[in-house]
Amino acid sequence: EAQVTQNPRYLITVTGKKLTVTCSQNMNHEYMSWYRQDPGLGLRQIYYSMNVEVTDKGDVPEGYKVSRKEKRNFPLILESPSPNQTSLYFCASSSPGLARYEQYFGPGTRLTVT
Amino acid sequence: AQTVTQSQPEMSVQEAETVTLSCTYDTSESDYYLFWYKQPPSRQMILVIRQEAYKQQNATENRFSVNFQKAAKSFSLKISDSQLGDAAMYFCAYRSAAGANNLFFGTGTRLTVIP
Numbered sequence: 001e002a003q004v005t006q007n008p009r010y011l012i013t014v015t016g017k018k019l020t021v022t023c024s025q026n027m028n029h030e031y032m033s034w035y036r037q038d039p040g041l042g043l044r045q046i047y048y049s050m051n052v053e054v055t056d057k058g059d060v061p062e063g064y065k066v067s068r069k070e071k072r073n074f075p076l077i078l079e080s081p082s083p084n085q086t087s088l089y090f091c092a093s094s095s096p097g098l099a100r101y102e103q104y105f106g107p108g109t110r111l112t113v114t
Numbered sequence: 115a116q117t118v119t120q121s122q123p124e125m126s127v128q129e130a131e132t133v134t135l136s137c138t139y140d141t142s143e144s145d146y147y148l149f150w151y152k153q154p155p156s157r158q159m160i161l162v163i164r165q166e167a168y169k170q171q172n173a174t175e176n177r178f179s180v181n182f183q184k185a186a187k188s189f190s191l192k193i194s195d196s197q198l199g200d201a202a203m204y205f206c207a208y209r210s211a212a213g214a215n216n217l218f219f220g221t222g223t224r225l226t227v228i229p
Contacts, residue, residue, distance in 0.1 A: 035217075035219075042219035042220055042222055045216050103217060108157045
């Protein structure tokens with residue numbers, strides 16, 4: 001089954017404790033992105049990657065890191081989480097030429113930073 | 115950056131009736147894509163319908179259709195014969211046809227379906 005998976009689905013952590021949210025897709029997509037969703041703000045892009053070893057900042061990259069060492073994986077790293085990073089996070093993937101750049105979303109990760 | 119505006123934070127509709135959700139966007143580009151995504155309580159983002167800007171014909175997917183007005187930069191979603199399962203948050207999104215892989219989202223409209 002074609003899908004984007006994220007782990008963990010729920011995470012409660014404390015300020016300053018490094019964490020990683022994993023994202024994996026099995027569709028051989030070149031493009032992958034991370035978004036955060038906050039009430040009243042919709043979804044905003046954090047980082048994106050157009051292929052292995054190619055990443056760039058989105059609209060709200062501060063406090064986040066990413067890496068793309070393999071095509072299928074695109075982890076999101078919070079080196080020193082803060083309460084303002086409490087949010088719902090989505091990973092998405094897509095491929096140029098397919099379905100007009102439709103993005104396939106993961107199930108979301110609910111992160112709470114206390 | 116492009117902006118997408120959904121001016122209706124909440125909407126409600128009677129079951130079996132029709133409802134229209136509004137979306138406007140701001141861009142200087144001529145080629146782009148527009149999308150409506152549905153987010154039910156499960157939080158999963160589900161693509162409802164897409165529209166290519168170069169196409170004049172409005173997209174339709176079963177009970178869902180759009181009214182795409184390129185000059186007015188308007189992209190509304192019409193849901194006909196509303197069903198209880200249509201209750202969700204709906205997001206309008208914009209994507210350029212060139213350049214970075216970035217979807218710009220509106221702030222969403224929460225749709226309630228009244229039995």
